[in-house]
């Protein structure tokens with residue numbers, strides 16, 4: 001099988017650049033083709049071009065980066081019947097690798113991949129504001145969390161703090177800022193042909209697997225082999241209580257609060273009462289426009305993942 005390593009030097013708040021000096025000789029030694037991404041969306045475009053030129057070749061895209069790079073890779077390869085994916089987690093969040101299992105930087109990668117398991121998993125197929133259909137692997141969401149990530153990533157402060165190796169501080173600063181200014185919104189949710197209205201929503205997350213935001217267990221029981229999506233809505237809270245509940249997501253204990261609504265369905269349809277920012281696998285997807293829809297469907301056994309451990313063994 002052809003193996004292509006797609007390496008994002010920008011992942012891990014720049015840390016990846018240093019890690020790549022260890023990784024590249026290993027990849028070269030294993031005879032793996034190496035692509036360095038040159039900009040945002042580069043991985044997606046190059047993978048799409050490669051798949052169009054080689055529709056019948058079996059390929060494993062080994063992603064050295066975080067969840068955003070994996071998101072781009074999976075979208076680039078959409079429709080290619082013979083693609084699989086593996087992760088060498090060098091991002092900041094790495095929720096894909098946290099759940100599926102990633103490969104280490106300095107090991108004999110080819111040998112490790114020989115011993116690994118290939119398994120099929122569900123993905124989230126979604127449409128925003130009636131636009132193009134896209135895929136998320138781990139999760140997507142609308143509201144507070146998407147706004148924190150967006151504003152932190154836009155900020156010139158981020159570059160400066162990354163240089164000082166304290167890049168995570170910028171998220172804390174923007175979390176506090178959003179906590180003060182975020183305006184909870186109303187949300188119409190349609191599942192199983194029934195429509196529910198939620199008021200004062202802080203965020204709504206659609207999960208394929210438990211983790212998001214770098215290890216927060218937002219949907220503790222989500223499973224990528226059940227053909228369903230887990231919807232979590234946090235609503236009707238004061239700012240102070242929201243902070244408390246948001247922090248409890250790290251442990252997955254938020255589910256006991258009455259303001260945290262959860263359900264499981266193969267399809268979810270959301271309509272917001274205001275413009276709300278959306279992320280997919282932590283990547284900014286722009287705004288869900290007022291009175292427009294975000295529809296998400298679980299596509300069973302759609303993605304082939306090469307991982308160090310079968311999930312049953314982990």
Ligand SMILES: Nc1ncnc2c1ncn2[C@@H]1O[C@H](COP(=O)(O)OP(=O)(O)OP(=O)(O)O)[C@@H](O)[C@H]1O
Nearest residue numbers: 011012037038039040066067068069091092093094
């Ligand atoms: N050469 C590059 N220069 C600038 N940005 C890039 C480059 N290559 C990829 N990117 C972008 O870098 C962003 C961050 O990548 P990624 O999400 O993989 O890392 P991360 O944010 O550190 O990890 P995680 O998503 O797991 O928290 C993505 O939006 C991706 O499109």
